[in-house]
Amino acid sequence: MPQRTNRMPIRKLRSPGTSLIRDTDVGAVIGFLTLVVVGIWWHHGGMIGFGNSMVTKMTALDQITGLLCSEAGLLGLILVTRTPLLERKYGLDRLLNWHRILGVAMSLLLILHIVFSVWAWSTPGGVFNAVKSLTGGESYMALTAVGTLIVLLVTLSSLKWFRNQLSYEMWYFVHLTVYVGLAMSFSHQIVLGSDFATDKLARWFWVGIHVVIMLWIIWSRWGSLVKACTRPLRVASVTNEAQGVTSVVLQGSHLQQHRAQAGQFYLLRQVVRGRWWRANPFSLSSVPTTAGLRFTIKARGEASEAMTQICVGTKVIAEGPYGVCTPDAVGDKKALLVAGGVGIGPIVSYLEHLKPSSEPIVLYRAHSNKEVSHLEEIEALVKERNGRVHTLIGPRAKLKVADPFSPNVLLKLIPDLASRVVMVAGPESMVKAVQRGSKAAGVPSENIHAERAWW
Amino acid sequence: MSQNRPPIGRQSKPTFARQVMPAVALTAVGVGFVSLLDGSSSGSVGLTAVATNPVVDPNAPTTIVADPNATAPAAQPTNTTLAPTPVSGNSAAPVATAAPAATAAPATAAPVTAAPANPGACDGDVVASPSAQFRYGVIQLQTQFTTANVLCNVTVLQFPNDRRTSVQINNYALPIYNQEAVQNHSAKIRAISGATYSWQAYVAALQAVLDSRP
Numbered sequence: 001m002p003q004r005t006n007r008m009p010i011r012k013l014r015s016p017g018t019s020l021i022r023d024t025d026v027g028a029v030i031g032f033l034t035l036v037v038v039g040i041w042w043h044h045g046g047m048i049g050f051g052n053s054m055v056t057k058m059t060a061l062d063q064i065t066g067l068l069c070s071e072a073g074l075l076g077l078i079l080v081t082r083t084p085l086l087e088r089k090y091g092l093d094r095l096l097n098w099h100r101i102l103g104v105a106m107s108l109l110l111i112l113h114i115v116f117s118v119w120a121w122s123t124p125g126g127v128f129n130a131v132k133s134l135t136g137g138e139s140y141m142a143l144t145a146v147g148t149l150i151v152l153l154v155t156l157s158s159l160k161w162f163r164n165q166l167s168y169e170m171w172y173f174v175h176l177t178v179y180v181g182l183a184m185s186f187s188h189q190i191v192l193g194s195d196f197a198t199d200k201l202a203r204w205f206w207v208g209i210h211v212v213i214m215l216w217i218i219w220s221r222w223g224s225l226v227k228a229c230t231r232p233l234r235v236a237s238v239t240n241e242a243q244g245v246t247s248v249v250l251q252g253s254h255l256q257q258h259r260a261q262a263g264q265f266y267l268l269r270q271v272v273r274g275r276w277w278r279a280n281p282f283s284l285s286s287v288p289t290t291a292g293l294r295f296t297i298k299a300r301g302e303a304s305e306a307m308t309q310i311c312v313g314t315k316v317i318a319e320g321p322y323g324v325c326t327p328d329a330v331g332d333k334k335a336l337l338v339a340g341g342v343g344i345g346p347i348v349s350y351l352e353h354l355k356p357s358s359e360p361i362v363l364y365r366a367h368s369n370k371e372v373s374h375l376e377e378i379e380a381l382v383k384e385r386n387g388r389v390h391t392l393i394g395p396r397a398k399l400k401v402a403d404p405f406s407p408n409v410l411l412k413l414i415p416d417l418a419s420r421v422v423m424v425a426g427p428e429s430m431v432k433a434v435q436r437g438s439k440a441a442g443v444p445s446e447n448i449h450a451e452r453a454w455w
Numbered sequence: 456m457s458q459n460r461p462p463i464g465r466q467s468k469p470t471f472a473r474q475v476m477p478a479v480a481l482t483a484v485g486v487g488f489v490s491l492l493d494g495s496s497s498g499s500v501g502l503t504a505v506a507t508n509p510v511v512d513p514n515a516p517t518t519i520v521a522d523p524n525a526t527a528p529a530a531q532p533t534n535t536t537l538a539p540t541p542v543s544g545n546s547a548a549p550v551a552t553a554a555p556a557a558t559a560a561p562a563t564a565a566p567v568t569a570a571p572a573n574p575g576a577c578d579g580d581v582v583a584s585p586s587a588q589f590r591y592g593v594i595q596l597q598t599q600f601t602t603a604n605v606l607c608n609v610t611v612l613q614f615p616n617d618r619r620t621s622v623q624i625n626n627y628a629l630p631i632y633n634q635e636a637v638q639n640h641s642a643k644i645r646a647i648s649g650a651t652y653s654w655q656a657y658v659a660a661l662q663a664v665l666d667s668r669p
Contacts, residue, residue: 015463018463019466022466022469024473024478025477028477029477029481031478031481031482032481032482032484035486036485036488042489043489088463089463121590121652123590125651129651133652198618201492202492261463328463
């Protein structure tokens with residue numbers, strides 16, 4: 001546990017506030033934006049276009065796809081503002097997942113928008129002339145064409161296959177250029193887009209909504225980074241827990257102001273030459289207190305390896321905390337905690353937070369004994385809460401059962417499984433296996449909690 | 456990851472009103488906003504005007520023989536008016552409005568002279584072209600022929616005027632196209648850079664008329 005180093009009494013950090021947002025609010029905002037966007041189009045004769053020639057049909061389609069494409073883009077940007085109101089309700093991983101879905105939707109709409117535009121412009125001059133004017137002939141279209149290419153490239157680089165070919169940093173910086181791409185394409189909407197070029201009120205609404213979201217991003221996304229930079233933490237201790245597994249404790253006087261809870265994670269950024277520009281997510285592995293934040297890190301990739309080799313005293317910028325997979329989910333029920341490998345970190349922090357009535361059962365899956373860490377700590381915590389620990393160690397081929405998380409095996413081990421809240425942390429394949437198994441064993445899906453496996 | 460998860464802390468179950476109010480309020484704001492939009496904007500008029508006009512169909516241009524002495528129907532020369540300089544002694548003011556009203560009654564529109572090649576002889580058939588449609592709207596011309604069936608006058612009945620750029624471009628380019636068409640007695644007109652789309656539609660409209668002539 002972190003050592004007490006300052007004179008302040010050690011206390012648990014305050015829990016992050018509960019979000020005021022409801023699902024219905026999110027639905028209302030999306031509905032509002034769609035209503036206005038389609039309304040603008042409709043009001044300017046969008047539907048009338050369908051009754052006429054090919055040109056007006058294509059024009060109507062090119063307008064509505066363009067508008068919806070922009071809407072998807074704007075909503076996608078809101079999701080990455082890391083607004084606490086949204087983050088505390090849905091969790092960063094889910095927001096990012098929705099961001100990805102919206103990104104793909106935006107690009108599909110963008111492609112349709114391009115097809116319909118070329119079609120509409122190709123009367124009567126032909127496709128070649130249409131492409132020529134849409135990539136430079138018309139005012140601002142050269143700028144827009146480049147912006148469009150950037151946006152499409154960014155989406156492409158985020159598709160699973162391409163994403164796996166790129167390093168995180170490469171992908172991240174390619175991804176940042178999307179701001180430039182979106183800004184470059186904005187001009188043509190106002191100058192060329194029939195819905196805005198000819199209607200002052202619609203134009204002001206459109207410009208206004210872009211300005212608001214831009215300020216929102218600057219304030220919330222980049223502002224939180226600036227805030228984290230002005231309140232850096234320092235590495236207080238580095239402990240080798242097992243082979244390749246290290247726990248790092250961060251301290252700082254600013255911790256007093258942090259609001260964090262077990263199970264959450266921070267984006268950590270070492271202030272060291274060559275590393276300050278990359279942030280990576282790490283889960284808390286103990287209940288966060290004013291005495292320090294503990295992270296248990298396994299050297300798996302380049303970034304996490306660098307983190308395990310960090311020196312005491314290094315400045316670390318911690319953005320966060322993020323994540324909603326917290327022990328609150330257990331409530332007054334009993335708990336089953338499943339840890340895979342370094343996923344044991346967040347499980348330890350959950351345990352510390354659980355009431356004795358939860359009688360926690362911990363399933364600890366690891367590939368070898370050398371990987372096992374925090375085991376004594378867990379055993380002590382579980383004993384206090386009348387629970388038990390099962391370890392499952394060894395490569396998959398050597399296990400006694402083919403699938404340790406099949407419903408039969410789980411039920412045999414834990415007869416009251418269906419009445420428990422299941423919390424999983426570990427590699428994605430294991431998380432999925434546990435979700436499948438416990439669902440089949442009768443655990444309602446709202447009682448199964450997992451956040452994406454962070455480093 | 457896709458599982459239902461409670462938010463941090465405990466959210467109490469929202470009341471029905473709390474769930475419905477934001478949606479109702481935002482819908483009201485949205486509907487109010489859309490209804491405030493510029494309803495009579497030329498954008499929608501442009502599209503409705505299109506509905507009343509057939510697309511270029513070379514087989515069926517409307518031929519109207521107008522009374523050359525008829526006065527122009529209330530054509531206000533605003534900034535959207537094309538104003539080729541009248542050269543002949545024809546009394547008509549320059550007429551070329553893009554308002555759909557004008558196209559609804561092209562029969563009464565008096566032809567406007569744009570540099571006629573032979574002023575004395577320009578008193579033959581007056582023919583309105585079909586509307587040539589393109590991305591920015593519609594161009595419709597009115598042509599006049601000499602008794603020898605030579606194109607001697609072209610005016611613009613309709614052109615896209617819903618946005619400032621269109622007006623600027625067309626105010627500049629269309630009189631030049633008119634002039635060139637009359638000079639060449641044909642649809643062989645050079646495009647002016649920056650006004651290619653107008654040129655394409657203009658040529659399509661003019662060619663449709665010429666094709667229909669014996």
